[in-house]
Amino acid sequence: MLLALLQANAVVMDLDANCAAIDEAAGTAVAAGAKVLLTPELFPTGYSPRRVRAELDPAVLPELRTRLAGIARRHRIGLVYSLPRVSPQGEWHISATLLDTKGTNLLTYDKIHLFGPEERAAFGPAARPPAVVSFNGIPTSMVICYDVEFPEAVRAAAVAGAELLLVPTALAHGYDEVPQVLLRARALESQLTIAYANHSGVEEGCRFLGGSVIAGPDGSLLAAAGEEPELLYAEVDQDAAARARSEVPYLAERRPDLYRSWDS
Numbered sequence: 001m002l003l004a005l006l007q008a009n010a011v012v013m014d015l016d017a018n019c020a021a022i023d024e025a026a027g028t029a030v031a032a033g034a035k036v037l038l039t040p041e042l043f044p045t046g047y048s049p050r051r052v053r054a055e056l057d058p059a060v061l062p063e064l065r066t067r068l069a070g071i072a073r074r075h076r077i078g079l080v081y082s083l084p085r086v087s088p089q090g091e092w093h094i095s096a097t098l099l100d101t102k103g104t105n106l107l108t109y110d111k112i113h114l115f116g117p118e119e120r121a122a123f124g125p126a127a128r129p130p131a132v133v134s135f136n137g138i139p140t141s142m143v144i145c146y147d148v149e150f151p152e153a154v155r156a157a158a159v160a161g162a163e164l165l166l167v168p169t170a171l172a173h174g175y176d177e178v179p180q181v182l183l184r185a186r187a188l189e190s191q192l193t194i195a196y197a198n199h200s201g202v203e204e205g206c207r208f209l210g211g212s213v214i215a216g217p218d219g220s221l222l223a224a225a226g227e228e229p230e231l232l233y234a235e236v237d238q239d240a241a242a243r244a245r246s247e248v249p250y251l252a253e254r255r256p257d258l259y260r261s262w263d264s
Contacts, residue, residue, distance in 0.1 A: 188219030
């Protein structure tokens with residue numbers, strides 16, 4: 001399966017411009033043969049947590065989700081997007097959604113680990129673990145940005161059966177070791193493919209790193225971006241995770257009962 005990853009500069013609170021960028025990227029990705037397009041964290045709104053919380057009317061979210069589903073359906077491509085989600089109790093979360101080629105919602109995930117005072121002021125942390133669905137025959141899961149920096153989050157997805165982990169992110173400049181070192185280690189230790197889509201450029205004074213990556217279950221680098229906007233592609237081998245887990249059975253040989261006893 002060919003995976004496409006959008007690294008781009010969003011315009012904060014310009015929903016039309018940001019959706020147009022996703023639409024254009026989806027068309028280009030389909031023409032290249034991609035089956036899914038992964039976009040960055042909060043890309044449709046732009047990444048500015050306090051401003052998004054202050055200015056975004058939750059009433060527009062259903063229409064915005066319908067618009068994004070229309071992009072997936074029109075181009076016949078799977079799509080991962082990240083938006084705020086407001087719970088029935090009024091709690092704001094950062095969410096990610098995986099759509100199939102018909103625009104149907106296959107999976108939604110809410111961010112567990114919030115990064116920094118801006119996110120914590122605007123959003124609440126979720127608690128549900130990553131779930132897994134079959135996408136194009138590959139068990140697929142999602143986490144968001146800072147979540148992937150915690151081995152427990154990625155391992156939870158892998159233990160649940162995930163072989164592909166899709167990660168919308170908003171990583172600032174100066175954290176080069178995250179995509180260059182940590183992402184490949186996460187992919188290797190949990191033996192799954194990780195795709196990590198970041199913003200580029202400057203949004204509301206935040207300079208983003210770019211540096212999006214796709215890493216294989218053996219820790220190999222399948223694709224990597226620089227700092228500029230780019231559509232990144234990599235072929236996801238449906239059997240790669242099984243081969244890696246057969247060769248070195250990290251998941252099968254874990255001792256979770258023992259680890260829990262260490263905590264006590």
